[in-house]
Amino acid sequence: MTMNVTRQKTWIHKNELLESILVDEAGKIRFYSHTYLVRTKGRDWTPYVKWDNWDRQPHVDKFDGGGVLVEQKACNEKNMEEVLKLIKIFRKNLLTMDLSQL
Amino acid sequence: MKVKIIKKRKKSDIQDMIKNWEKKYGKLSSLNQKVLISKCTSPERMSEYVLWKYLSKGAEFQDITVVEDADVFEVLSPRRAELLEYLMNNEVSSIKKLADNLNRNYKNVYDDLQALAKYDLVELRASGRSLKPCSIVTNLEVIFGE
Numbered sequence: 001m002t003m004n005v006t007r008q009k010t011w012i013h014k015n016e017l018l019e020s021i022l023v024d025e026a027g028k029i030r031f032y033s034h035t036y037l038v039r040t041k042g043r044d045w046t047p048y049v050k051w052d053n054w055d056r057q058p059h060v061d062k063f064d065g066g067g068v069l070v071e072q073k074a075c076n077e078k079n080m081e082e083v084l085k086l087i088k089i090f091r092k093n094l095l096t097m098d099l100s101q102l
Numbered sequence: 103m104k105v106k107i108i109k110k111r112k113k114s115d116i117q118d119m120i121k122n123w124e125k126k127y128g129k130l131s132s133l134n135q136k137v138l139i140s141k142c143t144s145p146e147r148m149s150e151y152v153l154w155k156y157l158s159k160g161a162e163f164q165d166i167t168v169v170e171d172a173d174v175f176e177v178l179s180p181r182r183a184e185l186l187e188y189l190m191n192n193e194v195s196s197i198k199k200l201a202d203n204l205n206r207n208y209k210n211v212y213d214d215l216q217a218l219a220k221y222d223l224v225e226l227r228a229s230g231r232s233l234k235p236c237s238i239v240t241n242l243e244v245i246f247g248e
Binding site: 037 | 137143145146148149152153156157159160161162163164165166167168169170171173174220221222
C-alpha cells in the first residue's frame, strides 16, 4: 500500500507560518496536523494553535502565546485549506476565540 | 499570488533526518511515550514522531514550502536565483568555496545564503568547522490568481 507523507510550510507573513503534516495511505488521509506558529522578537517559533487528529480524535489545541497549552477541545476535522483560511482571517486573534466553534 | 517551492529529499537526506532523531530521542518508542505522556502538547515532538514513524516505514516524502508573503520577492533577487541554480547543480564544501567558484565576495555570498535560508530555500549544514551550503529546491513556481 502506498504511503505518502507531506510536510508543507506556508508562510503567511515573515513572522507567521502554518506547518502541516499529512499522512495518506492509498489516497486516504490517516493523520493530519496543522500548527499555526508565530515568531516574536528574540524568540524562536512558538505554537499558537494546532488542529490534529492524533489517536483518530479530531481536536484543536490552543496555546498561551508562550507555547504552553491552555485548552484542548474536540472539533470537526479540518483540512489545510480550511485552516489556512481561518488563520488568514483571524491571525493572532485566534488566541481569544472559541476555536471549537469555527 | 504565492510562491511554491518543492524540495527533493534524497534517500541520504531522509537517513540523516532519522539519525538526528535517534540522537535526540533514542528510539522511536521513547518519543512515542513522550508524545503520549504529554498528550501531544508539543507540536514539534508530535510532528517529528509522525515523520519518523512513516519515513522509517519507507513512505514517500514530499517537502513543500509555500510563501504567501510578498516579502519573498525581496529575497529572490537575480543574483540569489543564480546562486540557487548553481547550488542545485554543483556541490560545494563551504561558503568560501562557493564564493570562490562564483567569483564573488565572501560576505555578499554569506548574506545571500542567510536570506535564502530564512525561507528554507537553502540549508547550511555543519561540515567540520565550516558550513556547507546545499539546495534541495527542484521547482519554484509563482502562482497567480489563487
